Amino acid sequence: MTHQSHAYHMVKPSPWPLTGALSALLMTSGLAMWFHFHSMTLLMLGLLTNTLTMYQWWRDVTREGTYQGHHTPPVQKGLRYGMILFITSEVFFFAGFFWAFYHSSLAPTPQLGGHWPPTGITPLNPLEVPLLNTSVLLASGVSITWAHHSLMENNRNQMIQALLITILLGLYFTLLQASEYFESPFTISDGIYGSTFFVATGFHGLHVIIGSTFLTICFIRQLMFHFTSKHHFGFEAAAWYWHFVDVVWLFLYVSIYWWGS
Amino acid sequence: MLRNLLALRQIGQRTISTASRRHFKNKVPEKQKLFQEDDEIPLYLKGGVADALLYRATMILTVGTAYAIYELAVASFPKKQE
Numbered sequence: 001m002t003h004q005s006h007a008y009h010m011v012k013p014s015p016w017p018l019t020g021a022l023s024a025l026l027m028t029s030g031l032a033m034w035f036h037f038h039s040m041t042l043l044m045l046g047l048l049t050n051t052l053t054m055y056q057w058w059r060d061v062t063r064e065g066t067y068q069g070h071h072t073p074p075v076q077k078g079l080r081y082g083m084i085l086f087i088t089s090e091v092f093f094f095a096g097f098f099w100a101f102y103h104s105s106l107a108p109t110p111q112l113g114g115h116w117p118p119t120g121i122t123p124l125n126p127l128e129v130p131l132l133n134t135s136v137l138l139a140s141g142v143s144i145t146w147a148h149h150s151l152m153e154n155n156r157n158q159m160i161q162a163l164l165i166t167i168l169l170g171l172y173f174t175l176l177q178a179s180e181y182f183e184s185p186f187t188i189s190d191g192i193y194g195s196t197f198f199v200a201t202g203f204h205g206l207h208v209i210i211g212s213t214f215l216t217i218c219f220i221r222q223l224m225f226h227f228t229s230k231h232h233f234g235f236e237a238a239a240w241y242w243h244f245v246d247v248v249w250l251f252l253y254v255s256i257y258w259w260g261s
Numbered sequence: 262m263l264r265n266l267l268a269l270r271q272i273g274q275r276t277i278s279t280a281s282r283r284h285f286k287n288k289v290p291e292k293q294k295l296f297q298e299d300d301e302i303p304l305y306l307k308g309g310v311a312d313a314l315l316y317r318a319t320m321i322l323t324v325g326t327a328y329a330i331y332e333l334a335v336a337s338f339p340k341k342q343e
Binding site for chain 2: 012013014015016018019022023025026029042045048049052053055056060063064066067068069223224225226
């Protein structure tokens with residue numbers, strides 16, 4: 001068997017980029033079918049194949065790192081750069097929605113009544129559920145840091161507890177926000193206020209769900225002894241993503257919920 | 262002396278579990294052995310039968326559906342008669 005004389009990871013061929021690309025095709029054409037022809041079949045197929053691809057692709061990454069030892073320090077460095085660049089791209093994604101919000105709210109048109117919130121909109125009280133949501137996410141930031149330190153100090157049980165608390169807080173946020181959406185006196189169709197509110201908070205909520213899923217995977221991996229006190233980049237990536245989600249919420253809370261009311 | 266040495270070897274081989282409530286066993290060394298076997302099986306199939314089933318299902322659903330849509334598109338346009 002030939003061995004390489006460098007520390008880098010020469011990835012073997014994989015079918016998942018193909019199935020991922022095809023699933024993207026199915027999802028997008030599925031969306032078109034849903035919008036115009038009232039059929040959800042293609043969309044559901046697209047979502048299913050997308051999920052299958054993600055599961056198997058990341059399962060293989062775990063196999064390459066934890067089971068085959070390909071994630072040497074230089075490789076890990078590359079993975080760190082990758083995660084940071086990805087999160088940066090997400091920051092720019094949200095920047096667009098904040099731009100839209102400030103564009104419309106800093107100079108409200110006569111059609112809106114010349115003020116913000118516009119005429120007819122009763123905004124949510126920022127000191128009620130939104131404030132609770134803020135404390136929930138801030139607390140989850142504390143608990144995930146506790147989990148990280150426990151992991152680095154080889155305290156297995158505390159790490160599991162702290163990570164579980166983080167995930168439960170994330171779930172709590174999602175449930176609270178879902179109930180807010182249900183109870184809200186305004187909808188996404190209520191002019192520019194509704195559009196900016198629900199698109200910005202909606203995409204944030206989606207990211208909370210993604211982050212919670214990532215944390216849950218880490219939880220399972222911790223139970224299966226994948227992480228060591230020195231090598232646990234999957235967990236660090238999840239923690240960075242979670243902090244990013246928390247920071248976006250803080251901006252949302254201050255801008256849309258508080259200043260925007 | 263030899264008996265002590267043998268006993269020491271047995272202790273070293275026993276799996277030590279540090280999990281308290283759940284009693285998960287550390288199966289990582291077994292998995293490492295499985296996935297490092299020099300048998301030319303690709304990584305995405307190396308885990309066993311479940312891998313193959315999942316792979317087949319994913320390929321059929323993606324490639325199959327994409328192909329079906331292609332045929333639908335071709336069938337949607339009439340062939341020009343000479």
